[in-house]
Amino acid sequence: MNYWLMKTEPDTFSIDDLKNAPLKTSSWEGVRNYQARNFMRDQMKKGDLVLFYHSSCKDVGVAGIAEVVKESHPDLSALDTKSPYYDPKATIAEPRWYMIAVKWKQSFKQVVSLHAIKENPKLKEMLITKKGNRLSITPVLKNDFLEIQKMSTN
């Protein structure tokens, strides 16, 4: 089993939106970056756990935990001309973009802030703490995942 961090802007899709979704489940549409796509297409498996990260907002940090419940399938929003995620180069035969689906597991009482993560020497290696890291999906070490979970209960 693997661990991941997935970024989302809560104004667009927050952990509450996931919690309130049917079956508390949603596909992760709209990723238009090859590296992040490849993680979803090739590596993210059912049962993997996800740190649900809120970016570009007042309370930046990890807001909760989700679980991968459906593996790679085509992101058809790329075919929808009305979608903000429309990509003219995607076709049915060659969908180009893929996504996974996640299910809500837990909302932290308090967001584990990016600031707190940066302050924690145990989490020095986390990619989210590195300057200029814009990748919206990143692998996370098990120990780092557990440490964040621990911080959420303090």
Place this chain on the structure above:
DNA sequence: GCCAACGTTGGC
């Protein structure tokens, strides 16, 4: 296949 120009991300 290089690389300048451009658009986007995301913390602050």
Place this chain on the structure above:
DNA sequence: GCCAACGTTGGC
């Protein structure tokens, strides 16, 4: 809203 850092595009 600013702007550094980054990924992508497209002319050559």
